[in-house]
Amino acid sequence: MDIHILVVEDDESINDMVKKFLMVEGYNVDVCFDGDEALEQFYSKNYHLVILDIMLPGTNGQELLKELRKIHNTPVLMMTALDDDDNQIRAFSNEADDYVTKPFTMQILMKRVEALLRRSGALKKEICVGKLTLYPLSYKATYNDKDIGLTPKEFDILFLLIQNKGDIIPHETLLTKIWGYDFDGNEGVIHANMKRLRDKLPANMIKTVKGVGYCLEENEK
Incomplete structure (x- = not known):
């Protein structure tokens, strides 16, 4: 299972326990012990889920x-000892997807993880948009049941567009999420990959918003 999870928790024993349980379930797990390290890690790699403590050294979990x-x-699943209403309301206002308070059982945590991954589509064996079908676990894509032969980068771009279907994805976000925070190149690499991707898809499926970015049209034309 090619699902990548980032655990951000400064308590080494909890961090280690959560990592071990997730790995037993077949997930790929990276860990961080402070907020500043976590932000760098998040920029450098694509994750399907982030488990985030609030009380962290450096940048705190809410920020x-x-x-x-x-x-x-x-x-993002907030995992914290702070069980007061104010912190929970603030977390959800900051667009957290779930909130679990310590102490908790690992069985409950795993079920929450599974629910979030299922809701996001990461656990789906296939994702369909009209005649286009993506298979996230095998990095394969078909159109009208025919393999369209995407490279890993092209697949990542298309998957990101599908996850945000109808919304504009700015050039900066594409560079950061697909090539990483420390990528030294420029927007030219996006345009080159997008051109190759468009050549493999029906015309007008990916819309260019000049000077801003790209979006996947809601309806095929």
Whole structure:
């Protein structure tokens, strides 16, 4: 299962326990122990889910959540000892997807993780948009049941567009999420990959918003 999860928790024993349980379930897991490290890690790699503590060294979890939401809609599960209404309301106002308080059972945490991944589409064996079908676990895409032969980068771009169907994805977000925070190139690499991707898809399926970015049209034309 090619699902990548980032766990951000400064308590080493909890961090280690959560990582082990997730790995037993077949997930790929990276861990961080402070908010600043987590932000760098999030920019450098695509994750299907982030499990985030609030009380962290460096950037705290609430501020980190706001930063994450500026660049992506990756599901975020807040995992914290803070069970007061104010922190929960603030987290959901910052667009957290779920909130679990310590202490918790690992079985409940795993079910929450599974629910968020299922809701986001990460656990789906296939995602369909009209005649276009993506298979996230195998990085394969077909149109009208024919393999369209996408490269890994083309697949990542198309998957990101589908996840945000109808919304404009800015050039900066594409560069960050597909090529990483420390990528030294420029927007030219996006245009080149987008041209190749469009050559493999029906005309007008991907719309250019000049000077801003790209979006996947709601309806095929």
